[in-house]
Amino acid sequence: MPTNVRGKLTRNAPLAKLVWFKTGGAADWLFEPADRADLMHFLEQLEPGIPVMALGLGSNLIIRDGGVPGVVIRLGKTFAKVSEEGDCVLRCGGGASGILVSSKARDAGIAGLEFLRGIPGTVGGFVRMNGGAYGREVADILIDCDVLMPGGDFMVLPAGDLQYSYRHSALPDGAIVTSARFRGTPGDPQVIGAEMDRIAQAREESQPLRTKTGGSTFKNPAGHKAWALVDAAGCRGLKLGGAQVSEKHTNFLINTGEATSSDIEGLGEEVRRRVSETQGVSLEWEINRVGRP
Structure with missing residues (x-):
């Protein structure tokens, strides 16, 4: 090493x-x-x-x-800095949070990035996953990104090279996004701020934000909402060990206090099984699961 x-x-x-x-x-x-x-x-x-x-x-x-x-x-x-480049473009470090990026955009009068307020993550993660919320996704705003490959090679990749689809990109495993450039449109900071407040309020009202959770668990299948499928399968409040399907939003799993990762992943797989049996739809994980069992 x-x-x-x-x-x-x-x-x-x-x-x-x-x-x-x-x-x-x-x-x-x-x-x-x-x-x-x-x-x-x-x-x-x-x-x-x-x-x-x-x-x-x-x-x-x-x-x-x-x-x-x-x-x-x-x-x-060092990787959490956000700066203006003119023409409604922000350069954002890979460690910058969605809240920071959207706030900097608001202060600069750049509209179109408000949805990042609703993504609980950093630039590196939501560029890799084509993160999205409230009707928009990273593919709508990304110009290009700086990437370090596993061997240390540095590349600047335009958005088109990432081959974006729903919650997916072509970035290889081990590639690290160190920064990205996003483009918005001219806007009124007060109007932008009001939209960010609306998004924050909507999240507060619908999601279990005060719990140990991981965000949206499953991708929305074509023509469906994952939470509705989980609910229809009778999984609201379902428990396994210390893990539970949220009563507030059924596409969220929560650690009630003593859960292991095995409890959480096992509960997710049980939800997938029940949805498949009762609704005939195969849910795909949105949450990344990494490491040794």
Whole structure:
């Protein structure tokens, strides 16, 4: 493992505290780079074949109880900067939150990015997953993104190269988005702020935000809403160990306090089974599940 780095490298690093579910094992290694050059140097020196995974806010993630092999990369404050480039374009670090990006856009009078207020994650994660909410998605606003490949190669990828589809991109495993450029349209900061407030209120009213959860669990199948299928299958409030299907929003799983990652993933699979049997629809996970069982 490379040791001549300027960032923080930790062996057997607990990850549960870094993810919203507050469950899961440790990373074999956790690297928090000082900046992009430090991360590039680390990846160049890393032995080929060692798995690499980026970790943002941990909102859409199940870390399995056996921990994560290889290296987990966590982008800190250096990667959380947002700046204007003119012509309604924002350059956003891969570690910047959706709330920060939408707030900077509001202050700059840039409309069209309000939906990011409703995505609980960082730029790196929602660029990879084509994150979306309230009728818009990243594919609508992305110009290009800066990416470091597993071997340390640096690439600037235009949005078209990501081959976006619903909650999916063509970015390979181990690729790390270090920044992205988003384009909006001219807007009134007061109107933009009001829309952000509406989105925040809608989330508060409909989602279990005060619980240990992971965000939307399943993708919406074509022609359906995942929550409605789960509800129709009789899964509202369903429990497995310390995990439960939210009573407030059935496309959310929650850790009631003592859940393991195995409880949460197992409950999700039971929900998928019941929906398939009763509704004839196969739900796909939206939450990423990583690591050893």
